[in-house]
Amino acid sequence: MVATVSESSWDRLRSFCFLSPMFHFKNTRELTCLFVTICILMSQSLANDQEFMEDFLKREYSLAKPYRGLGFSSSSQWDLMGTAIVTPDHVRLTPDLQSRQGAVWNRIPLLLRDWELRVHFKIHGQGKKNLNGDGLAIWLTRDRMQSGPVFGNMNQFIGLGILVDTYPNADKTHDRAFPYISVMLGNGTLSYDHDYDGRPTELGGCTAMVRNAIYDTFLLIRYSKNRLTLMVDVDGKQEWTHCTDITGLRLPAGYFIGASSATGDLSDNHDIISMKLYQLMVARTPEEEEEEEEEVTIPRVDNMEQFQVDVEEEGMSGVQLFFTLLFSVLGLGVLAVVGLMVYGRWTEKRRKRFY
Numbered sequence: 170m171v172a173t174v175s176e177s178s179w180d181r182l183r184s185f186c187f188l189s190p191m192f193h194f195k196n197t198r199e200l201t202c203l204f205v206t207i208c209i210l211m212s213q214s215l216a217n218d219q220e221f222m223e224d225f226l227k228r229e230y231s232l233a234k235p236y237r238g239l240g241f242s243s244s245s246q247w248d249l250m251g252t253a254i255v256t257p258d259h260v261r262l263t264p265d266l267q268s269r270q271g272a273v274w275n276r277i278p279l280l281l282r283d284w285e286l287r288v289h290f291k292i293h294g295q296g297k298k299n300l301n302g303d304g305l306a307i308w309l310t311r312d313r314m315q316s317g318p319v320f321g322n323m324n325q326f327i328g329l330g331i332l333v334d335t336y337p338n339a340d341k342t343h344d345r346a347f348p349y350i351s352v353m354l355g356n357g358t359l360s361y362d363h364d365y366d367g368r369p370t371e372l373g374g375c376t377a378m379v380r381n382a383i384y385d386t387f388l389l390i391r392y393s394k395n396r397l398t399l400m401v402d403v404d405g406k407q408e409w410t411h412c413t414d415i416t417g418l419r420l421p422a423g424y425f426i427g428a429s430s431a432t433g434d435l436s437d438n439h440d441i442i443s444m445k446l447y448q449l450m451v452a453r454t455p456e457e458e459e460e461e462e463e464e465v466t467i468p469r470v471d472n473m474e475q476f477q478v479d480v481e482e483e484g485m486s487g488v489q490l491f492f493t494l495l496f497s498v499l500g501l502g503v504l505a506v507v508g509l510m511v512y513g514r515w516t517e518k519r520r521k522r523f524y
Contacts, residue, residue, distance in 0.1 A: 224285060224447035229277050230426055233443040236260065239273070248274050250314055250429075251321065259440040262305060262321070262430035265294040270321040272429035273441060274313040280422050282461075283393040283449035288428070290388065292335060292348070292380045294437035301380065302336035302435035304348070305428060307388065307444075310355070313425040319361045321429030326355040328424050328468055331390055331399065332367060335380050336435060339365045346376045350388070352399060352413060354468050372470065373413030377401045380437065393451050395419055395461070395471075417471030 229246055232239065236255050238246035249255070253262050253271035262271035286307070294301050306320035310328030317323035320332060335348040351367055351374030353359075359370050379386045384405030391398040397418045400409040426446065430439035453461070 224449050227281070227284075227446050227448050230275055230279060230446035231444060232260070232273065232275075232441065233445060234258070246276055248276060248314060250274065251316060259291065259442045260428075262428065262439045262441060263432050263436070265296075265432075265436050265438045267432055267434060267436050269436070270316055270429070270431045271439075272314070272316070272321050272427055274427035275425055276313075278423040278425060279309065279446075281448050282422075283451045285389065285391040285393075285447045285449055286426070287443075287445045287447070288388040288390070289442040289444075290333075290379075290386055290428075291382075291440040291442060292333070292386075292437050293440075294381070296435060296437065299337060299347070300435055301437045303431050303433055304333045304335040305430035305439045305441075306333065307331040307390065308427040308429065309420065309424045310427070311421075311424050313427055316429075318363070318431075321431040322427070324360050325357055327357045328355055329353075329397075329420060330355065330361075331388065332361075333377075333379060333388075334366055335437065337366060338363055339368070345374075348377060348379050350374050350377050350379075350399070350401065350412060352397065352415060354418065354470060356467050356469065372415050372418075373399070375399075375401070375412035377403050377412070379403050385442075391449070392418075392420065393449055394453070394457065415470065417473075419465045419469050419471070421465045421468065 228238075232247055235257070236247075238244075239249065239255055239260070241248070249260075249271075250273070251262075251271040252264065252269045253260060253273055255261075260273050262273065263269040288307055290305065292305065296302075304320055306322060308322060308326075308328065308330055310322070310326050310330070312323065312326065312328075315323035315326075317326075319326065319330070320334075322330070330353045332351050332353060333348060334351065337345075337347045337349075349366065352372040353361065353367060353370050354372060355370075361367050362369050377386075379401075382403055384403065387402040389398075389400040389402070389409055391400075395417055397415045399412040399414070401412050402409055404410075426444070428441050428444065432439075
């Protein structure tokens with residue numbers, strides 16, 4: 170962040186440096202001016218930094234070297250699936266071989282309102298450009314450990330998917346360059362369309378040269394105040410570059426973090442080096458608090474009809490309908506018998522009164 174100094178601060182600084190008679194040597198005066206300038210800039214920078222969100226690393230949701238919380242024991246926080254293996258340097262979801270699927274999933278449901286996930290990953294292989302595949306995905310979904318055709322995860326998922334697609338299936342349109350990172354929100358009814366690289370259900374995305382990169386490649390996924398922000402760092406500048414920003418996105422609590430990958434006829438190594446989740450401490454106005462009190466049961470995006478689903482109760486099957494009618498008839502029969510017995514006793518008592 171670039172710190173700014175107010176005019177009054179500069180006036181005080183000039184007065185201190187040039188008008189004070191207590192300095193008799195030029196070098197001392199310049200050194201003092203430099204020291205005061207640094208102090209002012211640092212204090213102003215710290216004040217500006219306070220405008221940013223505070224964050225705290227949540228280790229129970231994070232995956233990092235030496236990967237101690239990953240395995241098959243009851244105390245582990247992460248599970249491996251498919252071809253995924255652990256090495257000292259990374260979790261390899263799929264090797265550079267055809268027809269492989271692998272995944273790693275966190276066991277603890279995410280209950281934080283505001284969070285930021287930073288993913289350090291690597292995609293590399295021997296295949297030439299556009300002769301490699303298929304890619305990997307970062308997930309926050311209701312169901313975990315479900316293999317399927319969407320980068321190793323199930324189709325018609327419920328939750329959020331950040332999809333790193335390295336193979337263009339529909340490159341005839343030439344509307345984008347690959348690799349391409351896109352955001353998809355699933356509500357249980359939407360399917361990922363491989364033939365069109367997920368365009369019909371894409372909320373946003375960007376091109377990012379993440380395959381066989383000479384620099385480390387990172388993703389930043391931030392969710393706060395019903396707003397999803399996606400940024401990348403892939404060119405070695407060690408600074409985040411904007412990818413896409415989606416407002417009005419509502420996610421239920423209690424979903425699971427995961428990463429998955431798949432290869433088909435084409436292949437690559439897909440490695441997760443770390444996934445670090447931070448809790449964001451975000452101030453809210455009373456109006457924002459009231460707005461977010463609404464319970465979200467199905468992921469959706471405001472003002473986007475295709476992402477809104479009316480929850481309908483499932484109809485009864487034929488067997489359920491038969492037994493429902495049967496017990497209803499029996500219940501009515503019992504009530505009728507009880508009613509006749511009560512009426513008979515009442516009639517009998519009434520007759521005795523007249524004798």
